[in-house]
Amino acid sequence: MPEALVALNYGFDAVATWVHGFDSADQPSRVSRGLYGVDVGLPRILDVHREYEVPGTFFVPGYNVESFPDTVGRIVRDGHELQCHGWKHTSPTEMTREEERSDLERAIAAIEDIAGRRPDGYRSPTGDFSSDTLDLLRELEFEFDSSMQGDDFTPYMLRDGWEVNPEQGPFDRGTETDIVEIPFDWSLTEFIPFTPIWSDPHRRGYGNEAVYFDRWRKMFDWMYANEDCGVFVTILHPQLSGRIPLLSEFRAFLEYVTDKPGVEFKTMSAVAEEFRDGEL
Known part of the structure; x- marks a missing residue:
């Protein structure tokens, strides 16, 4: 068994995050950030993966799959996996059950069409579940989710009926389902510290790249020293992490991690399968 696993994740949000998430379809400057991720950021990220020969998992809104099939196809051709990030990049809490199901089905169809395989994993575009999301994930036969934050380095089974x-009484955590949860940590995504948005409550940006990746190293070191085969889940966005110096700091982090004995890189579906099989 390896000493630690690293699952490199990407939100290939491209233009969808601006068109749907921030209602910026009529703001060309914001949309251009998404296009940077398509034309510049993603190719640079894929080049880094090719250099280090490590797999990646790309959560891609179906809107972007349909909008940029050649670019998304390159992710597939390079051997990485595509997973479901909804069709629209918007919170499922804003949809009716029928709307959410239709959104998921269209996203699944878009990915299956371009990847030749049905996605088996889901991450909510906003990290939120509606009251219907879990039921829909089960109905649509997803194997894992990565939208929750109930652990940091250890997968667990999602619970229903909480x-x-x-x-009136104490919290009831409900019963386990058969869907694996691979939790994520907001502090491991660069979107929050490096995306300036000039509207409340999203006013942020201009983070320090070296400080940010120093946090990554400290978190990884703690996991490596204290967890029995912990899973380090990162979430980057090509429209941000493809820029310099974020990309340079990311490469330095990969150098740091790959120098550690017993570290293996896995896709999210591989992590979910190994956890389900009792290998983690």
Whole structure:
């Protein structure tokens, strides 16, 4: 068994995050950030993966799959996996059950058409579940999710039927489902510290790249020293991480990690399968 696993994740949000998530379809400057991810950022990220010969998992909104089939096809041709990130890049809490199901089905069809395989993993575009999301994931036969934050380095099984009764009784965490949760940590995504948005509550940006990746190294070192085959899940966005110096710092992190004995890089579907089989 390896000493640690690294699952390199990407939100290939491209233009969808601006068109759907921030209602910026009529703002060409913001949309151009997404196009940078398509034309510049993603090719640079894929070149880094080719250099280090490590797999990646790309959560891609179906809108972007349909909009940029040649670019998304390159992800597939390079041997990486595509997973579901909805069709629209918007919170499922804003949809009815029928709308959410239709959105997921269209996203699945778009990925299956270009990748030749049905996605078996899901990450909510906003890290949120509606009251229907879990049922829909089961109905649509997803094997894993990566939208929750109930652990940091260890997968677990999603639970159903949990109840919150703040005035009537204690929290009930419900019962386990058969869907693997591979949790993520907001501090391992660069979108928050490096994306300037000039509207509340999203005013942020201009982070320090060296400080940010120093946090990565400290978190990885703790996991490596204290967890029995922990899983380090990163989430980057090509429209940000493809820029310099973020890309340079990312390469330095890969150098740091690959120098550690017993570290293996896995796709998210491989992590979910190994956890389900009791190998983690």
